Amino acid sequence: MKIINLTTWALFVGLLFFWCPVSQAQSGADTASKAQALSDIQSHYDEYKKIALQIWDYAEVGYKEVKSSALLQATLSAGGFTVKAGVAEIPTAFVAEYGSGKPVIGILAEFDALPGLAQQAVPEKAAIDGKNAGHGCGHHLFGTASVAAGLEIKKLIESKKLSGTIRVYGCPAEEGGSGKVYMVRAGLFNDVDVVIHWHPGSDNAVTLTSALANKSAKFRFHGLAAHAAASPDRGRSALDGVEAMDNMVNMMREHIPQETRIHYVITNGGKAPNVVPDFAEVYYYVRHPKKDEVVRIFDWVAKAAEGAAMGTQTKVDYEVIGGTHDLLLNRTLAEDMQKNLERVGGVSYTAAETAFARKIQASFTYKVSGIESAAMVQPLKEEKDGAASTDVGDVSYTVPTVGLQAATWVPGTPAHSWQATACGGTEIGTKGMMVAAKTMVLTAIDLYTSPTLIKKAKEEFVTEKGDYQYKALLGDRKPALNYRD
Numbered sequence: 001m002k003i004i005n006l007t008t009w010a011l012f013v014g015l016l017f018f019w020c021p022v023s024q025a026q027s028g029a030d031t032a033s034k035a036q037a038l039s040d041i042q043s044h045y046d047e048y049k050k051i052a053l054q055i056w057d058y059a060e061v062g063y064k065e066v067k068s069s070a071l072l073q074a075t076l077s078a079g080g081f082t083v084k085a086g087v088a089e090i091p092t093a094f095v096a097e098y099g100s101g102k103p104v105i106g107i108l109a110e111f112d113a114l115p116g117l118a119q120q121a122v123p124e125k126a127a128i129d130g131k132n133a134g135h136g137c138g139h140h141l142f143g144t145a146s147v148a149a150g151l152e153i154k155k156l157i158e159s160k161k162l163s164g165t166i167r168v169y170g171c172p173a174e175e176g177g178s179g180k181v182y183m184v185r186a187g188l189f190n191d192v193d194v195v196i197h198w199h200p201g202s203d204n205a206v207t208l209t210s211a212l213a214n215k216s217a218k219f220r221f222h223g224l225a226a227h228a229a230a231s232p233d234r235g236r237s238a239l240d241g242v243e244a245m246d247n248m249v250n251m252m253r254e255h256i257p258q259e260t261r262i263h264y265v266i267t268n269g270g271k272a273p274n275v276v277p278d279f280a281e282v283y284y285y286v287r288h289p290k291k292d293e294v295v296r297i298f299d300w301v302a303k304a305a306e307g308a309a310m311g312t313q314t315k316v317d318y319e320v321i322g323g324t325h326d327l328l329l330n331r332t333l334a335e336d337m338q339k340n341l342e343r344v345g346g347v348s349y350t351a352a353e354t355a356f357a358r359k360i361q362a363s364f365t366y367k368v369s370g371i372e373s374a375a376m377v378q379p380l381k382e383e384k385d386g387a388a389s390t391d392v393g394d395v396s397y398t399v400p401t402v403g404l405q406a407a408t409w410v411p412g413t414p415a416h417s418w419q420a421t422a423c424g425g426t427e428i429g430t431k432g433m434m435v436a437a438k439t440m441v442l443t444a445i446d447l448y449t450s451p452t453l454i455k456k457a458k459e460e461f462v463t464e465k466g467d468y469q470y471k472a473l474l475g476d477r478k479p480a481l482n483y484r485d
C-alpha cells in the first residue's frame with residue numbers, strides 16, 4: 001500500500017511540475033492586468049470616495065437626479081468616454097462608451113435616492129434639517145463604483161491589454177421608476193454581450209438569488225365634493241372609493257399564492273374632514289416571483305378598483321407607474337465572479353468604524369451576524385425566489401447578466417433604513433463600494449480575455465430564457481418622469 005501511495009504521490013508531483021508552468025503562461029497576461037488594475041483603482045480611492053459622498057449629499061430622487069447624473073457623466077467624459085445623455089426619453093439617463101468592436105461589456109450605474117430617508121452619517125437616528133430624501137439603498141455608491149470600474153477597464157483597453165468596447169449605463173429611477181425598462185425598450189442593450197452590475201448590501205456575495213417581478217400603479221378615484229355635515233347626501237367620497245378598494249384587496253390576500261406581496265400607500269386622502277373628498281389616490285405594488293402571476297393578480301386588483309368605484313358611486317382610473325421582471329440568473333458568470341470576489345475579499349473596519357458599527361447594530365431589535373462578517377465573502381448560493389424587485393430584471397432578460405452585493409452597510413442593516421443611509425455616508429460605505437468596483441473590473445477582464453466564457457454564458461442565457469419573448473410589464477407608456485411629485 002505504501003509503495004502505491006508513494007508512486008501516486010510521485011506521479012501527482014510530476015504532473016504538477018509539468019502542468020503548472022503551462023497554466024501560468026496562459027493566464028499570465030490576465031494576472032498581470034488584474035494585479036495592475038487592482039492597485040491602480042485603489043490609488044484613486046480618495047477621488048471616488050469624494051464623488052460618492054457628493055452624490056450622497058445631493059440625495060436626488062428618481063428622474064430628478066440632475067446633479068448626480070451630471071457628476072458621473074463629467075467623471076466619465078474626463079476619463080475619455082464618449083457620453084450620450086438623455087437617452088430613452090429620460091433626461092438623467094446616459095450611455096458612456098469607450099473602445100470599439102467586440103466584446104461589448106456593459107456596467108450598470110444607479111444614483112437615485114429614496115424619499116423620507118434623509119439621515120446624518122452618525123450611528124443614531126438623526127434627520128437633516130430641510131432635507132427629505134436620503135441614500136437608504138446606497139445608489140450613490142452603486143453609481144460611483146460602476147463608473148470607477150468602467151474607467152479602469154478603459155485604461156486597459158487604451159493600453160491594448162484588452163480589446164473591445166466598455167459601456168457604462170447611467171440608469172435613473174431604479175426605486176419604483178423602472179428606469180432601465182425604458183432603456184431596454186429603446187434597444188440600448190441590443191448589441192451588448194454581458195452586463196455587470198452590483199448592489200450595496202450588508203455582506204459580500206455574488207447574486208444567485210432572483211428578484212420578484214413587480215407591477216405598480218396609482219389608482220385615482222373621483223367623487224363629488226360637498227359639506228360633510230350639512231349636505232353629505234350630495235357628495236360622493238373619493239376616499240370611500242380608495243378604502244373600499246383597499247378592503248377588497250386585503251380580502252384577496254387569502255386567495256392568492258402566498259409568495260405574492262401587495263403593498264399600498266394612500267398618496268391623497270382628501271384635505272379636510274368637513275369636505276367630502278372629490279379626489280383620492282392610492283399607490284399600489286403587486287409582486288410575485290413569476291411575471292405572469294404578477295400580471296394576473298394586478299388585473300384582479302384593477303377589478304377591485306372598478307368594483308369599489310361602482311359601490312361608492314365614484315369613478316376610477318389608473319396609471320401604471322412601473323413594471324419589472326424577475327432576475328434571470330446566469331450561473332456560468334456567477335461562478336466566474338465568485339472567484340474574483342474571493343480574490344478581492346471583504347471590508348475590514350478601523351477601530352473607529354468598529355465602534356460605529358457596534359452602535360448601529362445596537363439599534364436593531366433582532367439578532368444579526370457579527371461585525372467581522374463584513375470582511376468575509378459568502379459562498380455562492382442559489383435561491384430562485386428573491387425578496388425584492390429590481391429593473392435589472394428586464395436587462396437580465398435581454399443580455400446575460402451577473403451581479404454581486406458588497407458590504408457597504410454594517411452587517412444586519414436592512415436596505416431602505418436610516419442605518420443604511422448613515423453607513424453610506426461613511427468610509428464603511430465607500431470601502432464596500434471598492435470591493436464591488438474591483439470585483440467588476442476583474443470579472444470584465446475575464447470576459448474580454450475569454451471568448452469561451454461569453455459563449456458559455458450566452459448558451460446558458462438562451463436555455464434559461466427558453467422561448468419567452470421580452471415584453472415590458474409597464475406596456476408602452478412613456479417614462480413616468482414625475483412619479484415622485
Ligand SMILES: [Zn+2]
Pocket residue numbers: 137138139174199
Ligand atoms: Zn437599491
